[in-house]
Amino acid sequence: MxxxxxxxxxxxxxxxxxxxxxxxxxxxxxxxxxxxxxxxxxxxxxxxxxxxxxxxxxxxxxxxxxxxxxxxxxxxxxxxxxxxYQNDSGGLVNLSEQDKNQERVAALAAVPESERVVSRGVDEPKATITVFTDTSCPYCTRLHESIPELNERGIAVHYLAFPRGGMQSPAARVMQQAWCSDNPGDALSQAFSNETLAANASCDNPVAKQYALGLEMGVQGTPAIILPDGKMVPGFVPPKRLSAMLGLDD
The missing domain is CATH 3.10.450 (Nuclear Transport Factor 2; Chain: A,)
Structure with missing residues (x-):
């Protein structure tokens, strides 16, 4: 039922x-x-x-x-x-948003790394962001192209799928193919470059589950960047600014 x-x-x-x-x-x-x-x-x-x-x-x-x-x-x-809101000497504190951030942290902690597409670079990351992405989204493409610089700055990127048009959209099918490929990271890069993925790629993939998770967490568009503290930042953020938001040295 x-x-x-x-x-x-x-x-x-x-x-x-x-x-x-x-x-x-x-x-x-x-x-x-x-x-x-x-x-x-x-x-x-x-x-x-x-x-x-x-x-x-x-x-x-x-x-x-x-x-x-x-x-x-x-x-x-x-x-x-x-x-x-709490009104104290430091100004207004949005307690509701703090609760939402904590809920996002807990929800993401339940997603196994095996179901994510991870780009962490060579060195141990200083910070990790989670990004709900869509291969048909131009700003997601811009963020994907900035991953090498993000990794150089010590920022690891964990991708989750969020097809904006729903699970019946072309992007959903592309991301299912990517997650089912032998190398999902390479497949996503190909998809962001408008290359055709293997049409016969299929498996028990997490795309639908991740899409549902994004909806529950309040994702309304892509990319949706979740910072380590659970704060959600909508849209593309340049690497230098994102590094500053994470409190990393330039």
Whole structure:
């Protein structure tokens, strides 16, 4: 049976259409257990993956199975959608973005290196970036052409596939062929150079899984660069600037 997907947008659309507030939930459980086990909207159970306390008293971060999230009070009778900021002496700190970064780090750690296409150069890398790429994307081509300089600067590049047009697109088929080749790195370079790959290359490849992961992590275009701390940087970044962002010496 397929999993029911409920988006934050649909949640609040249903609330507006219904014109009602949620009834208070039972208070016998702790707030995380209550929100995880009993959170319902208009009678429909919400698929909650995780609930965690925020620094604000009485406010909880609710993560859905599909990757979306919002904030709720202890019994789920009030919701807040948006980013949570901490206002301290150093300025505003986006706590929501920090949470997203940590989630990306954890999600990427679960992807085995055998399913990535890795370019690390000769020397031990000083930093590693993960890039969701698409062989039909001009800016991905520019980033791919900059890999030798990135490697020279001590930056290893780990590729994951993200066909922008979906899994039925020509780029998805090309990347599946690349990941199935004897040397995926060389095959990707050929694809970025508009060379035709072997049409009969096929295997149990991770392209669809990586595409789904990118969607869950909020990738909307390519290249999408994930820094070691989980921060996502959209688009092409020149090697010198990327090196500075990673805190490496020029």
């Amino acid at each position: 397929g999993r029911t997907v409920i988006s934050v947008r649909n949640i609040f659309s249903s609330l507006v259409l219904a014109g009602t507030l949620l009834p208070a939930l039972a208070s016998a459980q702790t707030a995380p257990d209550t929100l995880t086990d009993s959170l319902r909207i208009n009678g429909q159970k919400v698929p909650v993956a995780d609930v965690s306390q925020t620094p604000m008293d009485g406010l909880y971060h609710v993560q859905l199975d599909g990757g979306e999230s919002f904030y709720a009070n202890a019994d789920g009778s009030y919701f807040v959608v948006g980013d949570l």
